[in-house]
Amino acid sequence: MLTTNPFDHGLDGDKLREECGVFGIWGADNAASFVALGLHALQHRGQEAAGITSFDGHNFHSHRAMGHVAGNFDREEVMRLLSGRTAIGHVRYSTTGETALRNVQPLFGDLAQGGFAVAHNGNLSNAMKLRRTLNRRGSIFQSTSDTEVIIHLVATSGHGSTLERLTEALRQVEGAYSLLILTEEGMVACRDPLGIRPLVMGKLGESTIFASETVALDVIGATYIRDVDPGELVVVNEGGIRSFRPFAKVEARPCIFEHVYFSRPDSVAEGKSVYEVRKNIGAELAIESPVEADYVVPVPDSGVPAAIGFSQQSGIPFELGIIRSHYVGRTFIQPTDGIRHLGVKLKHNANSALIDGKKIVLIDDSIVRGTTSVKIVQMMRDAGAREVHMRIASPPTRHSCFYGVDTPERAKLLAAQMSVEAMADYINADSLAFISIDGLYRALGTERDHDKPQRCDACFTGDYPTLLTDLAEKEGAIPLSLVASR
Numbered sequence: 001m002l003t004t005n006p007f008d009h010g011l012d013g014d015k016l017r018e019e020c021g022v023f024g025i026w027g028a029d030n031a032a033s034f035v036a037l038g039l040h041a042l043q044h045r046g047q048e049a050a051g052i053t054s055f056d057g058h059n060f061h062s063h064r065a066m067g068h069v070a071g072n073f074d075r076e077e078v079m080r081l082l083s084g085r086t087a088i089g090h091v092r093y094s095t096t097g098e099t100a101l102r103n104v105q106p107l108f109g110d111l112a113q114g115g116f117a118v119a120h121n122g123n124l125s126n127a128m129k130l131r132r133t134l135n136r137r138g139s140i141f142q143s144t145s146d147t148e149v150i151i152h153l154v155a156t157s158g159h160g161s162t163l164e165r166l167t168e169a170l171r172q173v174e175g176a177y178s179l180l181i182l183t184e185e186g187m188v189a190c191r192d193p194l195g196i197r198p199l200v201m202g203k204l205g206e207s208t209i210f211a212s213e214t215v216a217l218d219v220i221g222a223t224y225i226r227d228v229d230p231g232e233l234v235v236v237n238e239g240g241i242r243s244f245r246p247f248a249k250v251e252a253r254p255c256i257f258e259h260v261y262f263s264r265p266d267s268v269a270e271g272k273s274v275y276e277v278r279k280n281i282g283a284e285l286a287i288e289s290p291v292e293a294d295y296v297v298p299v300p301d302s303g304v305p306a307a308i309g310f311s312q313q314s315g316i317p318f319e320l321g322i323i324r325s326h327y328v329g330r331t332f333i334q335p336t337d338g339i340r341h342l343g344v345k346l347k348h349n350a351n352s353a354l355i356d357g358k359k360i361v362l363i364d365d366s367i368v369r370g371t372t373s374v375k376i377v378q379m380m381r382d383a384g385a386r387e388v389h390m391r392i393a394s395p396p397t398r399h400s401c402f403y404g405v406d407t408p409e410r411a412k413l414l415a416a417q418m419s420v421e422a423m424a425d426y427i428n429a430d431s432l433a434f435i436s437i438d439g440l441y442r443a444l445g446t447e448r449d450h451d452k453p454q455r456c457d458a459c460f461t462g463d464y465p466t467l468l469t470d471l472a473e474k475e476g477a478i479p480l481s482l483v484a485s486r
């Protein structure tokens with residue numbers, strides 16, 4: 001299906017479908033090989049498609065494909081074509097535009113100033129409106145992705161240098177973007193003024209690296225230097241590394257869900273170990289919603305660190321009551337409803353010998369549509385559990401994300417449809433509790449300022465930090481609380 005509408009992506013997503021990962025390196029022999037390794041470490045952020053674009057000083061080379069990094073970028077004939085000492089890459093979960101080759105990133109445009117490749121993590125909340133305007137002025141789009149709007153805005157900008165054109169383009173977009181851009185003049189890394197999506201900078205010998213998460217630096221043995229700041233543009237070329245801050249400064253609002261679920265636990269996000277934060281969330285959850293049980297059992301994979309924290313705080317032993325098959329990927333990548341449900345059964349199995357006759361507290365990071373919880377609770381009961389309590393390491397997910405995470409529409413979010421008590425009945429748990437939004441902030445070491453939240457937590461609170469122009473147009477009204485980003 002052809003669509004540029006993030007609210008109508010044609011896939012019946014029943015999960016938070018992650019959110020893309022970017023990786024770039026400037027100044028290394030066989031730059032594309034490093035990018036392939038970096039993307040491999042970021043595979044959890046996007047499993048639909050992957051792409052790499054390199055520049056050899058004269059020409060750009062690009063390979064984009066559906067599917068995983070391994071299988072596409074482990075073939076010598078592919079890697080040989082991606083020559084050059086600088087390259088950027090992307091792993092994708094679509095948020096705007098269908099899952100098809102033409103939307104696979106990096107996107108590329110041959111502009112009057114030369115080649116322009118872009119890799120984007122995030123989602124623009126006024127892309128459809130901008131696209132209509134650009135279309136009317138004669139721009140011909142090659143893809144249906146929101147990201148392409150940036151290329152056309154740069155191409156049609158009246159300003160001089162690529163950097164000035166890019167800045168002018170970014171002033172017109174709304175929403176979330178962590179971008180890596182490759183031009184003949186060098187590489188640019190930038191983050192939207194609110195810093196909604198992450199982007200870090202590292203070093204390996206003389207080369208400079210940018211990546212969505214620190215795990216991608218670890219994989220190639222690079223050293224973390226710092227985060228790219230919200231609203232910052234970092235330019236790397238023969239002249240060195242230069243930083244620009246062209247936007248009016250606003251309070252940052254980084255995505256809180258990165259700490260709950262998206263980032264890998266071995267990443268360090270905003271200077272904090274993701275693993276430690278998840279354990280803290282579990283500990284807060286044990287304080288807020290204690291329960292008597294024989295075992296704390298995580299729902300693998302993402303429930304594991306929070307379950308360790310819950311166990312340490314409560315003193316209830318941590319046990320692997322559910323075993324996860326390593327040969328089944330994330331459940332949401334299954335294409336049809338029937339297969340998707342089957343996928344959940346294939347992925348998890350009860351450790352019946354342990355569970356039989358016991359009171360269990362299950363820990364998961366989130367409930368989206370409830371598919372996983374329904375199956376897992378039933379699995380515990382079938383295995384002979386005497387009581388099954390469920391504790392969730394995030395507040396109820398009641399709102400959609402418009403910033404690069406493909407959440408189901410609100411109507412399919414279980415917590416948007418029913419109370420916590422009704423959800424407990426629905427998943428057939430003896431009790432169900434979610435961490436409070438304040439507890440989640442405490443786990444991150446801050447108190448939530450309810451007048452001016454320090455993070456984006458919109459999927460829990462509905463407090464969106466930017467205008468949502470496309471949604472407002474679709475619904476014919478300006479929704480929720482809207483705070484201009486600049």
Ligand SMILES: O=P(O)(O)OC[C@H]1O[C@H](OP(=O)(O)OP(=O)(O)O)[C@H](O)[C@@H]1O
Nearest residue numbers: 014300301302331367368369370371372
């Ligand atoms: O309520 P639902 O619609 O079922 O979605 C929520 C579940 O989906 C995710 O797990 P997933 O199995 O996708 O990945 P994981 O292996 O990283 O936990 C998440 O960790 C929850 O377990």
Ligand SMILES: NC(=O)CC[C@H](N)C(=O)O
Nearest residue numbers: 019020095096121122404
């Ligand atoms: N999840 C993302 O960050 C997606 C990036 C971009 N909006 C796309 O759909 O390709």
Ligand code: SF4
Nearest residue numbers: 255257401456458459
């Ligand atoms: S809406 Fe939720 S998932 Fe999306 S950026 Fe905000 S906190 Fe993150």
Ligand SMILES: [Mg+2]
Nearest residue numbers: 300301302303
């Ligand atoms: Mg899970």
